[in-house]
Amino acid sequence: MILIFGFSSSLSKLILAESESENSEENIVDYHETSHGYISVKADIQTQQVFTKKIPIKVTFTPKVDGRSCYINIISPSQVEMTKAQYWIDFEKDESSSKTIYIKPSTSGTFDIRINVIVYGYDINYGDSTSVRITVNEDLIVEESISAYRLNMLVYTGVLLVVVVAVIIIMIKFGKQLLSKAKKWLFSDSKYQKLQNQKEMEGFYQKLATGSVNQKPSIDPNS
Numbered sequence: 001m002i003l004i005f006g007f008s009s010s011l012s013k014l015i016l017a018e019s020e021s022e023n024s025e026e027n028i029v030d031y032h033e034t035s036h037g038y039i040s041v042k043a044d045i046q047t048q049q050v051f052t053k054k055i056p057i058k059v060t061f062t063p064k065v066d067g068r069s070c071y072i073n074i075i076s077p078s079q080v081e082m083t084k085a086q087y088w089i090d091f092e093k094d095e096s097s098s099k100t101i102y103i104k105p106s107t108s109g110t111f112d113i114r115i116n117v118i119v120y121g122y123d124i125n126y127g128d129s130t131s132v133r134i135t136v137n138e139d140l141i142v143e144e145s146i147s148a149y150r151l152n153m154l155v156y157t158g159v160l161l162v163v164v165v166a167v168i169i170i171m172i173k174f175g176k177q178l179l180s181k182a183k184k185w186l187f188s189d190s191k192y193q194k195l196q197n198q199k200e201m202e203g204f205y206q207k208l209a210t211g212s213v214n215q216k217p218s219i220d221p222n223s
Contacts, residue, residue: 039063039128041117046100048142050152053104055142057132059115060098063091065126067119072099075114079107091119103134110135 040062048055059072072087081104091097105111111134118127135143142149171178 038065038126039117039119041115041128041130043113043115043130043132045132045134045142045144047145047148047152050149050156053140054102055104055134056100056102057113057115058098058100059117060096061091061117061128062096063093063119063126065119065121066093067091067121067126069120070097071118071120073116073118074101074103075116076103077111079109080105080111080113105134105136105140108136108138108140 042060044058044060046056046058061070061072063070070089070091072089074082074085076082076085083102087099087101089097089099101115103113112131113134114129114131116127116129118125137143137146
């Protein structure tokens with residue numbers, strides 16, 4: 001059971017790494033930065049997710065001015081799906097903040113994604129932007145990171161196979177014990193004992209019919 005728990009834990013960590021709350025840094029395959037002085041903005045295209053084929057883009061910005069709040073707006077072609085295109089983020093002057101967005105092209109091609117960052121000041125608003133270009137093939141895989149994507153696919157597949165084999169081995173080795181424990185858990189003590197007595201009675205009468213037993217069972221059939 002410890003073995004299967006370990007493998008399941010590893011698989012869960014791999015799958016959770018692709019959830020929408022993912023903030024960990026991955027292999028950067030593209031980088032763009034631009035600044036007009038008020039806000040420094042950059043966008044990193046990270047390794048594409050294996051199961052969903054979503055493409056994470058980590059947007060990092062550093063405001064050089066004070067303000068009430070910061071607004072991020074992502075502009076993309078109609079062929080690119082996004083879970084969310086606008087974000088409001090709290091910030092501090094001269095401190096870097098980041099937000100990972102997820103996009104998924106619905107067709108092959110090259111797409112330009114524009115990221116606008118606006119700081120709403122007390123008297124005036126400040127804005128800056130950057131953009132990234134992404135090219136995906138007919139399999140909707142980012143061309144610049146095909147090797148990393150295939151490597152991740154092999155790793156995920158290997159982990160799944162190991163988990164399946166481990167489950168099969170444990171079921172074969174401990175199947176009877178687990179079934180017995182399950183029966184005890186499903187039935188109350190009285191019902192379980194009655195079931196056991198019924199089985200003993202059936203076995204006794206089968207032996208009696210064949211003449212292989214000379215005494216009655218010691219159990220009460222009404223118990």
